[in-house]
Amino acid sequence: MAPPFGSAIPLVSLVPLSLGRWLLEPLQQGFLMRALLLGGLVAVVCAVLSCYMTLKGWALMGDAVSHAVLPGVVLAYALGLPYALGAFVFGVGSVGLMGWIRQHTRVKEDTVIGLVFTGFFALGLVLISRMPSGVDLAHILFGNLLGITDADVVQTVAISLVVLVLLLVRGRDLLLFCFDPCHARSIGLRTGRLHYLLLTLLSLAAVAGLQAVGILLVVAMLVSPGATAYLLSDRFGPMTLLAVLSAVLATLSGILISYWLDASTAGCIVLVQTGLFLLAAVLAPRHGLLARQHRRASPPVR
Amino acid sequence: MQQTGSPPPERLAARALTVAYDGVPAVEQVSLILPAGCLCGLVGMNGAGKTTLLRALGGFIAPGSGSVRIDGLPPALAQRRQRLAYVPQSEQVDWDFPIRVRDVVMLGRYGRMNLLRWPAAVDRRAVEQALERVDLSNLAERPIGALSGGQRKRAFLARALAQEATVLLLDEPFTGVDLPTVQLIITVLRELCAAGATALLATHDLEAIPTFCDRVLLLNRRLLAFGPTGEVFTQANLLRTFGAAPALP
Numbered sequence: 001m002a003p004p005f006g007s008a009i010p011l012v013s014l015v016p017l018s019l020g021r022w023l024l025e026p027l028q029q030g031f032l033m034r035a036l037l038l039g040g041l042v043a044v045v046c047a048v049l050s051c052y053m054t055l056k057g058w059a060l061m062g063d064a065v066s067h068a069v070l071p072g073v074v075l076a077y078a079l080g081l082p083y084a085l086g087a088f089v090f091g092v093g094s095v096g097l098m099g100w101i102r103q104h105t106r107v108k109e110d111t112v113i114g115l116v117f118t119g120f121f122a123l124g125l126v127l128i129s130r131m132p133s134g135v136d137l138a139h140i141l142f143g144n145l146l147g148i149t150d151a152d153v154v155q156t157v158a159i160s161l162v163v164l165v166l167l168l169v170r171g172r173d174l175l176l177f178c179f180d181p182c183h184a185r186s187i188g189l190r191t192g193r194l195h196y197l198l199l200t201l202l203s204l205a206a207v208a209g210l211q212a213v214g215i216l217l218v219v220a221m222l223v224s225p226g227a228t229a230y231l232l233s234d235r236f237g238p239m240t241l242l243a244v245l246s247a248v249l250a251t252l253s254g255i256l257i258s259y260w261l262d263a264s265t266a267g268c269i270v271l272v273q274t275g276l277f278l279l280a281a282v283l284a285p286r287h288g289l290l291a292r293q294h295r296r297a298s299p300p301v302r
Numbered sequence: 303m304q305q306t307g308s309p310p311p312e313r314l315a316a317r318a319l320t321v322a323y324d325g326v327p328a329v330e331q332v333s334l335i336l337p338a339g340c341l342c343g344l345v346g347m348n349g350a351g352k353t354t355l356l357r358a359l360g361g362f363i364a365p366g367s368g369s370v371r372i373d374g375l376p377p378a379l380a381q382r383r384q385r386l387a388y389v390p391q392s393e394q395v396d397w398d399f400p401i402r403v404r405d406v407v408m409l410g411r412y413g414r415m416n417l418l419r420w421p422a423a424v425d426r427r428a429v430e431q432a433l434e435r436v437d438l439s440n441l442a443e444r445p446i447g448a449l450s451g452g453q454r455k456r457a458f459l460a461r462a463l464a465q466e467a468t469v470l471l472l473d474e475p476f477t478g479v480d481l482p483t484v485q486l487i488i489t490v491l492r493e494l495c496a497a498g499a500t501a502l503l504a505t506h507d508l509e510a511i512p513t514f515c516d517r518v519l520l521l522n523r524r525l526l527a528f529g530p531t532g533e534v535f536t537q538a539n540l541l542r543t544f545g546a547a548p549a550l551p
Binding site: 055169172173176178179180182183185186187188189230233234235236239 | 357360361362378381382383384386387388390394395396399400401402405409410412413417418419445447461465
């Protein structure tokens with residue numbers, strides 16, 4: 001992306017710029033407006049799902065699945081299919097393979113995850129380098145929010161809506177599945193199906209997040225907002241809301257910062273997210289480091 | 303719930319139930335029948351297979367062989383018809399989960415709600431009644447992590463109550479619990495069983511068993527003894543359950 005005023009100005013010019021101009025000027029750029037809208041939508045989707053990921057303890061799984069979708073995305077591009085389809089097949093397929101290897105060998109689970117997702121990712125790299133397709137490796141690895149094509153916008157919006165609707169309809173059952181799978185079974189829910197539903201949502205959200213920040217950093221979109229909100233709330237509803245707010249804030253400000261600094265968009269978004277998490281870790285009213293220290297200094301009267 | 307004249311219906315039945323992990327049997331050839339109104343204690347050493355047996359009876363793990371019937375139904379069907387409630391060991395619960403006491407109890411109603419799990423008036427009433435019955439109404443807004451050991455157990459018992467199941471499986475309901483809570487749990491279980499439900503609970507609290515269990519099941523991988531508390535809960539049987547060195551294969 002070319003810097004907005006030539007290469008020398010941006011960093012220095014930040015200081016005299018009024019905040020209003022800093023915010024408003026980019027909005028007049030069509031491509032940037034589009035990046036902000038799409039990034040915001042993706043942030044919402046990933047943030048809601050991230051609450052389930054952090055509560056279920058699936059951060060590593062999220063990382064694995066988001067890498068494992070690569071060959072699916074490449075093949076789908078090459079065959080002219082929606083890339084969500086390819087991502088879904090390979091995302092869920094990789095988890096199925098992990099489960100199979102875990103069951104039929106003596107290798108431990110984290111080892112299996114490490115083996116399978118790197119294998120899938122490597123397959124994706126080879127496919128990209130050998131297949132005559134319009135896939136740009138750098139865009140897939142690091143995201144390309146500022147240069148996203150119309151077709152990608154349509155697909156990402158469609159995926160996001162599907163994920164949000166599924167979460168709206170099945171979210172409560174998924175939450176029960178995360179909290180107490182045994183109870184979920186005892187009231188007749190099919191926990192196997194819920195497991196695969198959550199995996200499917202993870203694969204789909206990974207593809208949506210891939211548009212924003214690329215495969216390498218998509219796990220941040222799927223973990224950080226939930227982790228930040230988890231420190232701030234003891235109820236799931238407010239936790240979801242806080243996760244969405246922090247993710248949207250991080251994504252929008254990350255995009256703007258990357259525009260003005262001419263820095264990596266994905267990097268800026270994830271850096272802001274990490275910063276928000278650190279803030280929450282220190283300042284959260286009940287679970288923050290300061291509050292904990294304060295409690296230790298003066299234990300509450302019970 | 304019961305008709306006079308006819309014998310009480312079988313609530314929980316197992317025939318030659320065997321469960322193995324990686325080929326190593328954890329529970330072997332257990333058969334039992336618990337009629338309606340029965341309160342049965344499940345006793346055995348650590349590692350004797352108590353939790354495994356409870357989970358197999360609830361249909362959470364598929365048995366290697368043998369069969370289970372809950373209210374005469376296969377477990378999967380009994381689960382869908384809300385016949386079964388399971389109260390887990392405290393160690394199996396994530397107490398940092400962002401959920402309030404009232405919401406935990408509401409989980410007991412999910413199987414009776416519409417697909418979107420929007421609680422109706424009847425669900426809310428059942429939750430408030432269950433909270434009342436275990437004396438947690440004043441703590442309903444607390445996150446579960448803020449509760450004491452006894453309060454936590456009562457919250458999960460309330461969930462089972464809200465579920466209105468006919469068969470209750472409880473894994474170590476008395477562990478890490480204060481005496482008033484033990485008394486409260488026993489009272490509630492007795493009332494449930496008097497109304498026609500059946501409860502099977504694993505416990506290490508041997509002293510309490512004769513005070514409220516009408517049946518006892520002694521387990522060490524195999525069923526050692528099973529029957530009315532007066533006949534089965536004897537010094538000799540307890541020695542077989544706890545005292546003897548583990549048998550070599």
